[in-house]
Amino acid sequence: MYSYIVRRLAFGGITVFGVSIIVFLIMRIMPGDPLTAIFGPEGMTKLTEAQRQSYMEELGLADPLIVQYLNWIMDIVRGELGRSFFRAESVGEMVLRRGPLTAQIAILSVILSWILGIPVAIISALRPNTAADNTARVISITCLAVPGFWLGMLIVLGLLFGFGYRAPQTAGGAGLFEDPGTVLQIIIGPAFVLALGQAAYIARMARSSLLEVIREDYVRTARAKGLNGRLVVSLHALPNALLPVITLSGILLGFVLAGSIPVERAFGTPGLGYAMFTAVNERDIFVMQNLVFLYAVVFVMLNITVDIIIAWIDPRIRYQ
Amino acid sequence: MAEIDHQAELTRAGANVSGHWSRLLFYMRQHPLGAIGAVIVIVFVFSAVFADVLAPHDPLHTSAPDSLKAPDTTFVMGADMMGRDVLSRIIHGARISLTVGVASILLGGVIGIVIGLMSGYLLGWFDLLMQRLIDIMQALPLLVLALVMAASLGPSLENTIIAISIPLVPNVARVVRSSTLSLREMPFVEAARAAGMSELRVAVRHVLPNTLAPLIVLFTAQLGAAILVEASLSFLGLGVPEPHPSWGRMLSESAAEYVRVAPWLVIFPGIAISLAVFGTNLFGDAVRDILDPRQRS
Numbered sequence: 001m002y003s004y005i006v007r008r009l010a011f012g013g014i015t016v017f018g019v020s021i022i023v024f025l026i027m028r029i030m031p032g033d034p035l036t037a038i039f040g041p042e043g044m045t046k047l048t049e050a051q052r053q054s055y056m057e058e059l060g061l062a063d064p065l066i067v068q069y070l071n072w073i074m075d076i077v078r079g080e081l082g083r084s085f086f087r088a089e090s091v092g093e094m095v096l097r098r099g100p101l102t103a104q105i106a107i108l109s110v111i112l113s114w115i116l117g118i119p120v121a122i123i124s125a126l127r128p129n130t131a132a133d134n135t136a137r138v139i140s141i142t143c144l145a146v147p148g149f150w151l152g153m154l155i156v157l158g159l160l161f162g163f164g165y166r167a168p169q170t171a172g173g174a175g176l177f178e179d180p181g182t183v184l185q186i187i188i189g190p191a192f193v194l195a196l197g198q199a200a201y202i203a204r205m206a207r208s209s210l211l212e213v214i215r216e217d218y219v220r221t222a223r224a225k226g227l228n229g230r231l232v233v234s235l236h237a238l239p240n241a242l243l244p245v246i247t248l249s250g251i252l253l254g255f256v257l258a259g260s261i262p263v264e265r266a267f268g269t270p271g272l273g274y275a276m277f278t279a280v281n282e283r284d285i286f287v288m289q290n291l292v293f294l295y296a297v298v299f300v301m302l303n304i305t306v307d308i309i310i311a312w313i314d315p316r317i318r319y320q
Numbered sequence: 321m322a323e324i325d326h327q328a329e330l331t332r333a334g335a336n337v338s339g340h341w342s343r344l345l346f347y348m349r350q351h352p353l354g355a356i357g358a359v360i361v362i363v364f365v366f367s368a369v370f371a372d373v374l375a376p377h378d379p380l381h382t383s384a385p386d387s388l389k390a391p392d393t394t395f396v397m398g399a400d401m402m403g404r405d406v407l408s409r410i411i412h413g414a415r416i417s418l419t420v421g422v423a424s425i426l427l428g429g430v431i432g433i434v435i436g437l438m439s440g441y442l443l444g445w446f447d448l449l450m451q452r453l454i455d456i457m458q459a460l461p462l463l464v465l466a467l468v469m470a471a472s473l474g475p476s477l478e479n480t481i482i483a484i485s486i487p488l489v490p491n492v493a494r495v496v497r498s499s500t501l502s503l504r505e506m507p508f509v510e511a512a513r514a515a516g517m518s519e520l521r522v523a524v525r526h527v528l529p530n531t532l533a534p535l536i537v538l539f540t541a542q543l544g545a546a547i548l549v550e551a552s553l554s555f556l557g558l559g560v561p562e563p564h565p566s567w568g569r570m571l572s573e574s575a576a577e578y579v580r581v582a583p584w585l586v587i588f589p590g591i592a593i594s595l596a597v598f599g600t601n602l603f604g605d606a607v608r609d610i611l612d613p614r615q616r617s
Contacts, residue, residue, distance in 0.1 A: 011455075014452070015455050015456055015459050016459070018452065018453075018455070018456035018459075019456050019459050019460065022456060022457075023468065026468055026469060026472045027468075027472060029472060134353075137353070138353070141353075141598060141601055141602060141605075142594075142598060144544075144597070144601060145544070145594050145595075145597035145598035145601055146590075146594045146597075146598075147548055147551055147552065147555075147590065147593050147594065147597075149552065149555055149571070150571060150586075150589075150590035150593065150594070151590075153571065153586050153590070154586065154587075154590070157583060157586060160580070161583075254461060255461045255462075255463075257461065257464075258461035258462070258463040258464045258467075259463065261463065261464075261467065261552075261556065262463075262552045262555050262556055265555070265556065276467075277556055277557075280467060280471045280556060280557070280558060281556075281557050283471065288468065288471060292460065292464060292468050295460065295461070295464050296459045296460050299459055299460065299461065300459050
């Protein structure tokens with residue numbers, strides 16, 4: 001088990017290192033002067049060449065690429081993650097301030113996706129190819145097709161017109177346990193929208209996995225010894241069918257981070273996704289590069305965690 | 321013993337169906353959802369191709385007096401802030417959406433096929449290098465990688481296509497590589513080699529065609545994703561720039577300011593995106609079931 005974890009971590013480390021190089025290169029091939037983002041196209045024309053040079057040096061953009069890269073890595077090691085062009089706080093501080101909100105949205109959305117997806121999967125798998133199954137399938141395909149950010153806009157609009165309700169724009173830095181009312185109002189909308197897409201995938205995966213498990217001998221044995229159908233499903237079939245669903249859910253959690261970018265914009269949620277949206281529009285390369293790196297680290301860590309959980313639950317995988 | 325009605329069994333399996341049209345009808349009856357998807361896809365493609373004829377107004381024509389006009393008989397879906405007809409912009413938006421979707425899949429597909437074929441064929445250090453590169457690329461969700469690429473390249477139609485195509489490469493390369501690995505040991509490939517064909521010719525003429533079925537399945541599955549990513553990018557202010565009528569950008573503009581006075585600006589482009597993705601996904605599922613029955617869920 002330990003060698004398995006160490007091996008997975010080592011591979012994860014290599015991947016994250018590779019991501020840092022690729023992200024850095026993508027950010028540096030950006031056409032146009034990074035200073036345009038700060039001074040605007042008009043301000044740029046007023047800058048003298050000497051001024052431009054000194055600003056570039058101040059920001060460390062005049063150094064050779066390899067020096068810039070090493071500086072960035074040192075920044076990451078120190079936990080500062082560099083500075084925004086426009087704001088005083090370091091990216092590290094911003095992640096600490098905004099990150100928890102997005103993390104709560106992501107976790108709540110996973111919980112909601114299981115609550116929505118698993119019952120649907122059970123109904124579909126127990127009565128495959130019936131009207132209920134087909135309805136579930138159409139609904140899940142619809143959930144995958146509707147863009148989350150649009151649904152978010154509709155929800156915001158609907159609440160505003162229907163009930164004159166607006167979710168609070170900020171919790172004033174309070175956490176979920178200090179001010180649960182306000183925080184829940186902020187995160188429930190984005191979490192619900194992000195949960196729908198995941199629930200569709202989960203329902204699909206759990207359905208096919210259940211259909212396979214139900215055919216197994218031990219399920220037939222359980223039925224044959226007279227266990228009632230409900231217990232056969234909940235005690236014998238479901239636990240074994242959920243393994244691939246756990247893997248999928250972990251991967252989807254990573255995609256939620258990406259999905260939160262447009263969805264947080266639609267809801268106006270002050271989380272990391274919104275920060276990414278702002279950075280992209282301001283062409284703030286330092287913030288972008290660090291946030292993307294952070295996404296990659298979280299994504300890789302999630303994959304490793306899921307693999308370890310699966311190996312822990314299912315010894316067959318551990319010893320492969 | 322139960323009597324087996326051979327004729328009925330053959331009909332059910334579609335074995336005695338002859339001719340293209342009756343085969344199509346057979347598939348449509350087997351996959352009613354896929355047929356609905358196909359109809360939506362056809363409408364989508366039709367409006368993309370004939371946008372100039374179908375659109376009642378010029379999608380770029382601005383007129384101050386019509387600004388934010390509610391839906392009526394002239395502007396069926398209302399007009400936007402600059403007095404442009406929303407319906408015409410949505411019809412032309414299908415062209416942008418489809419162009420970006422198809423072009424990025426083809427571009428990503430070609431790059432992925434080349435990498436996958438070379439990986440599976442050459443093996444060795446090239447394969448190792450490419451596998452690591454693919455791992456790295458897959459450590460970033462599609463939208464994030466596309467977002468960074470689009471931000472880095474700058475907003476334009478071509479750059480959007482490139483930004484969406486690159487994150488699609490890993491999956492294609494994986495599929496082609498794994499088929500190549502199993503195909504290269506097949507007797508017919510060995511026979512071609514024994515007959516004196518050059519390696520390149522064997523790869524292109526004998527291996528590649530046999531990887532096509534899973535690839536077509538992958539491409540149709542990716543089309544919906546590519547359309548969604550384009551909409552998301554444009555919604556975030558990247559992607560296809562003005563004056564092109566992109567569905568995502570239409571939502572982005574209306575999201576900020578005019579939402580309270582003109583809800584139609586929010587509703588119709590979103591329906592267009594949802595329908596297009598819904599149709600391509602249904603169609604893609606049916607294509608998968610027909611071409612690759614093993615993956616059937």
